[in-house]
Amino acid sequence: MGKGRKGKGRHAMGPENGKWVGDAISYVGVHSWIKRTLGEPRMCQECGRTRQPKGMKKSYFEWANVSGKYLRVVGDWKRLCAKCHRIMDRHLVLGRKKSSRNTSGYKGVSWEKDRKKWGASVERNGKHIRLGRFATKEEAAQAVAKYRLTE
Ligand SMILES: [Zn+2]
Numbered sequence: 466m467g468k469g470r471k472g473k474g475r476h477a478m479g480p481e482n483g484k485w486v487g488d489a490i491s492y493v494g495v496h497s498w499i500k501r502t503l504g505e506p507r508m509c510q511e512c513g514r515t516r517q518p519k520g521m522k523k524s525y526f527e528w529a530n531v532s533g534k535y536l537r538v539v540g541d542w543k544r545l546c547a548k549c550h551r552i553m554d555r556h557l558v559l560g561r562k563k564s565s566r567n568t569s570g571y572k573g574v575s576w577e578k579d580r581k582k583w584g585a586s587v588e589r590n591g592k593h594i595r596l597g598r599f600a601t602k603e604e605a606a607q608a609v610a611k612y613r614l615t616e
Pocket residue numbers: 509510511512513514545546547548549550
C-alpha cells in the first residue's frame with residue numbers, strides 16, 4: 466500500500482464560488498434570484514412608467530423574462546409594468562414560432578456570421594449603437610441589459 470491518505474481535508478476554496486447551482490432551477494427560484502441580484506422592479510423599461518396605479522396593493526412592476534428561458538443572466542430580464550409584461554409575453558409566444566437560427570431570442574443580440582460572434586447593439590434616438598461582440602449570446606444580452614439600465 467503505497468499512497469498514504471492526504472490529510473489535507475478542506476482547503477481554502479478558489480474561484481469556485483461564481484458557479485451557478487445549475488439549470489434545474491425552478492421558475493420561482495430564478496425570479497427570486499433576479500430580485501436578489503437587481504432588486505425589486507420599480508419602473509417599466511418599456512413604457513417608462515414609474516408610478517404604481519392608485520389603489521393597487523400588489524406591485525405593479527415585475528421582472529419579465531426576455532427569452533422565455535428563465536436564464537440566470539441579467540440580460541435575460543427586464544423591468545416591466547403588468548400591462549407591458551402581458552404584451553411582451555404575447556409577443557414572445559408569437560416570436561418563438563418564427564425564430565431562425567440567426568436570431569438569439571434576445572433583443573439587440575444577433576449572430577455575426579463573418580466574425581463568428583454575437584453582436585450586441587441598442588437603438589438610441591433612432592441611432593444604432595454597437596456595444597461589442599461576445600462569445601455567447603448571454604454575454605451579449607447582458608451587455609445590452611447593462612446599457613439599458615444606464616439609460
Ligand atoms: Zn409598461
